[in-house]
Structures are given as C-alpha cells and as structure tokens.
Amino acid sequence: MGMGVTAYLFIATGLVGLAYFAKKWLEFRKMPPGPWGIPILGYLPFMLFRNPLKAFPEFKKRYGKVFSMTLGDFRVVVINDYKLINEAYKQDVFLGRPAFVAQMTRNHGQKRGLLFSEGQVWQEQRRFALRHLRNFGFGKHSMESSLLYEAQELMTFFKDNAGKPICLRNKFNASVLNSLWYICTGTRFGVDDPNFSFMIDSFINNMQKLELTGLVYFFPWVLKNTDIFIKGFWENFLRSRDRIQGLIKNCIEEHKKTFDDSDLRDFIDAMISKWKTTDDPKSSFFKEEGDLNMLLVLVDLFLAGAETTSSTLQWAMLYMITFPEIQTKVQQEIDAVIGPTRLPSLEDRPSMIYTEATLNEIHRYCSLVPCSVFHNTLEDAELAGYHIPKDTVILANLRDAHYDKGYWGDPENFRPERFIDETGTKIVRHDAFMPFSAGKRTCLGDQLAKDSLFIFFTCLMQKFRVAKDPNAGVLSMEPNAPTLIVAPVPFDIVVAPRGSS
Ligand code: HEM
Numbered sequence: 001m002g003m004g005v006t007a008y009l010f011i012a013t014g015l016v017g018l019a020y021f022a023k024k025w026l027e028f029r030k031m032p033p034g035p036w037g038i039p040i041l042g043y044l045p046f047m048l049f050r051n052p053l054k055a056f057p058e059f060k061k062r063y064g065k066v067f068s069m070t071l072g073d074f075r076v077v078v079i080n081d082y083k084l085i086n087e088a089y090k091q092d093v094f095l096g097r098p099a100f101v102a103q104m105t106r107n108h109g110q111k112r113g114l115l116f117s118e119g120q121v122w123q124e125q126r127r128f129a130l131r132h133l134r135n136f137g138f139g140k141h142s143m144e145s146s147l148l149y150e151a152q153e154l155m156t157f158f159k160d161n162a163g164k165p166i167c168l169r170n171k172f173n174a175s176v177l178n179s180l181w182y183i184c185t186g187t188r189f190g191v192d193d194p195n196f197s198f199m200i201d202s203f204i205n206n207m208q209k210l211e212l213t214g215l216v217y218f219f220p221w222v223l224k225n226t227d228i229f230i231k232g233f234w235e236n237f238l239r240s241r242d243r244i245q246g247l248i249k250n251c252i253e254e255h256k257k258t259f260d261d262s263d264l265r266d267f268i269d270a271m272i273s274k275w276k277t278t279d280d281p282k283s284s285f286f287k288e289e290g291d292l293n294m295l296l297v298l299v300d301l302f303l304a305g306a307e308t309t310s311s312t313l314q315w316a317m318l319y320m321i322t323f324p325e326i327q328t329k330v331q332q333e334i335d336a337v338i339g340p341t342r343l344p345s346l347e348d349r350p351s352m353i354y355t356e357a358t359l360n361e362i363h364r365y366c367s368l369v370p371c372s373v374f375h376n377t378l379e380d381a382e383l384a385g386y387h388i389p390k391d392t393v394i395l396a397n398l399r400d401a402h403y404d405k406g407y408w409g410d411p412e413n414f415r416p417e418r419f420i421d422e423t424g425t426k427i428v429r430h431d432a433f434m435p436f437s438a439g440k441r442t443c444l445g446d447q448l449a450k451d452s453l454f455i456f457f458t459c460l461m462q463k464f465r466v467a468k469d470p471n472a473g474v475l476s477m478e479p480n481a482p483t484l485i486v487a488p489v490p491f492d493i494v495v496a497p498r499g500s501s
Helices: 002-029 044-048 052-063 082-089 101-106 119-135 141-160 169-185 194-208 233-257 267-277 287-322 324-337 346-351 353-366 398-402 446-463
Strands: 066-071 074-079 381-383 386-388 393-396 464-468 492-497
Touching: 044 066, 052 066, 052 398, 074 082, 082 381, 082 393, 082 398, 101 233, 119 267, 119 287, 141 169, 141 446, 169 194, 169 267, 169 287, 169 446, 194 233, 194 287, 233 267, 233 287, 267 287, 287 324, 287 353, 287 446, 287 464, 324 353, 324 446, 324 464, 346 446, 353 446, 446 464
Parallel strands: 074 393
Antiparallel strands: 066 074, 381 386, 464 492
C-alpha cells in the first residue's frame, strides 16, 4: 500500500515534470529563430567582434523579420520590420525596460524616473512630465526665445571663428543642454562653469560607451571587475553618477528653500508642488519615493535630451557639407521665407517645406537611435506568430525601418524630396519613418527636439555657408561606433558668413 502511494507520487511528479518540459520545449520551438551561442555567454562573444548594425540585416535575411539570440544573461529579440515594431509597441506587454546593472545602479536599484521606469511609476511620471513641461515652454512657442538665445550664442562663436576649422561636438551639446537646463531649473550655466563642462562630458561619455550589444549591458560581471581591463572604470562611473546627481539634488534643495506655491517658476517647482501635496502612500510622488523620482526624472531629461539633439545637429552639418546642392536649396528657401536678417521663428515652419523635409531626411538617414531604447516584455507575449517569453529584451531596429528598400525604393540616397507631396506644398507622412520610436513609449521630447533642431539649423544656414575642412581626408558617413545613440566620426567644418551677415 505504502509503496503504491510512493509509486503513484513518483509517476505524478514525473508527469508534471514532463508536462513542464514539454510546455517549455513547445514555447522554445515557437520562439523566433536565431543564431546559437555557447553556454553561459550565448551569442555574446560572437557579437563582440561584429557590428550589430551590419550583422542584423544579415540575420534578417537568414532568420526572418523577427529573430532572437541569447546574449550573456539576457534573451534578446530583434524586430526588423516597421509594421511589426508598430504592432508590438502598441501593446502594454512590450512596454517594460530591462534591468541592466548599469542603469539599475544609476537608479539606486529601482526602476524609477522616466527612461527606466515601468508600470504605475512610469505612467504617473510620464503623464506629469508631459503636462507640466509644456507649461514651461516644452514643445511650445514660448520656448522659442530661449532656443534663439542659445542659437545666437552659437552664431557669435561661428562668426568669431569663420574661416578656421571648427570641431562642433561640444558646441552643440552646450547649447542644447543649456536650453533644457533653463526649462527645468530657470537658470543657465555660464560657459566657463566647471560643473557645466563636467555634465556635458559625462553625458557624452556615458552615451558613447553604451555599445548596442556590448558587455556593459549583457554581461555585467565585467562592469564590477573592470579593474582587470580598465583601471577604475566602475569607480569612475559611480563618482560621475554621484557628482551629476549631487548637482541636481542641490538645485532641488535650493528650490525647496525658496518655494512659493503661488509662483511656480520652473519644472522643478511644479514637481515640488506635486510632491508637497501628495498624501497617497501608493503614489510615485509620495515622500522619499517622490524625492527619488524627482531626481531621476531630471537626470533622464538631460540624458535623453542633450546628446540626441546635439548629435543630430552634427549629422545635419555632415550632410550639408557632403551634399552642398541641398544646402543651397535650404538657403534659397530661408532667403525667400525669412530673408537675410530677421531671426527664424517656429511660425515659419509651415511655409518651409523643403527645410522641414530636409530635417526629416536627416533623421532618417542618420537613424540616431538605431535600435530605439531597449524594451522588455512584462508578460509572455505573441508577435508575428512567435512566442516571446516574459523578461525578453526587445530591440526595435528603427534603422532597418529607415533603410527598408521595399518601402523607400532608394534608401541609400539622401533625398529630402521623398518627404514632399507632388504639389510641393505638404509634408508626406511615412509609416516607416520612426526616429522617435513608435507606440505608447515614444520619445517624450519629440516636439522639443523638432523645435530645437529647426531653430538651430535655420539660424546656422541663414547666416553661414558650411563646408568641409579642405585639409581633412574623406569624411565617413558611417556612425563612429554602433552605440545606443550613433554619432558621426568627429570632423571639422569651416564656416563662411553669407550675404549681409
Ligand atoms: C533628435 C532628438 C531625439 C531623438 C532622435 C530621440 C529619440 C528617442 C527614442 C528612439 C526613444 C526611445 C523610445 C522607446 O523606448 O521606444 C526616446 C525616449 C525618450 N526621449 Fe527622446 N529623442 C530625442 C530628443 C529628446 C529630447 C530633446 C528629450 C527631452 C528632454 C527627450 C526625452 C526622452 C525621454 C524622457 C524618453 C523616455 C520615454 C519613456 O521611456 O517613456 N528626447 N527618445
């Protein structure tokens, strides 16, 4: 009798185990195909020696529009089709963010703020940021004067350096970071402020070290043991995090001291007001939780806003010096609509179809965030008939969408006309055009980015003709490195004042 029960239990356990493995096997078989790797590291060692921006198109040919691979500790699915990216990112289940060690350490171990938060925290903070940033000019015309101020500073620099080779990298960064800093804190940095240079440097350096399929994300063991490879890398990372967050914390504390609910001066005041009036302990604005979110929301805005806009401006200059006939057409439109002396205004935008189309083509051609910011599945999901388990990292290959030959016909050509309708008076909307990603988690700053780019680009093109440094070699049109945000290989330009300037 006793033996019977044991045997029965044994068989039942065996059957449950078998059913579990059968289910897992079926799920695995239904997962998107992809290259196999080795135990523990998966396909990661093979990706270390390959440029993912070149490898992904090959995998697409071999495995189809959706493929998967294991990279270190993570299961990764790459979506290479604009329709499927749209379909996935419409669904809540695809809206998570992976728990990468670098991001979690930066976030003090919690998925908080805007960029790396999830669920209720993300919804509340995103909704609040969108609504209140608008009150301080974000994406609105009242922001214009601040953008124009920064653009004028830049113009003065160009005028003073006309005829000499200029490296643009830090120049654009400073202007863009300062306009963001102004919306959030109500003040600007002086150009010589060492804290300002430190912030610019850290934001560039942080972004440009984030290799798309690099060890930093997928095999974080190396992060904390970097002394083997790069002495002090991890300590530097922590020090830089603490200094940037310290600067922003000081700014919040100063605001708290002088806070007056009847006079909200900037975005920080709006956040403090919400924090002070929140008495629901479950809210992401409540007490310590609210304090941490306040800090991380600001860090995220600077991180997401500064490097993106300034790198796009660098690409814009690279394309203008490489395709001078397009630069001429933009300048002809500026001369016709704005003239040589009046400052450009956002009101001019609807009348400047060619310039607008050129800016769109710049976004498409550079595909600045080639695989978007990584998402993560919050539950098991289905896409294109495949099973995608919970906690899978999702890469949306936006660059693939922008270079889809079937959609664009001649994606390799820089041709702003593809964004202009046959009457020459309207901008054409393209489903495969997604520089700010797609779905519910698209870029929160797209409007500010478009406004900033329009103002900086038209101010520059109105006053200066830009050309290649005659002493430089052939300029590369390829990204400097396959990182989360792709910047051009550093290059110099030479500017010459136009007409009456
Ligand atoms: C050319 C400029 C820019 C480009 C190409 C760009 C692109 C993107 C992309 C592709 C994403 C990822 C969306 C996703 O997860 O699917 C993103 C997220 C984000 N961007 Fe931008 N961005 C730009 C400028 C800005 C600016 C100026 C700001 C504001 C300061 C900003 C704030 C954000 C934030 C906060 C997120 C995270 C949104 C979330 O997770 O809900 N971006 N951006």
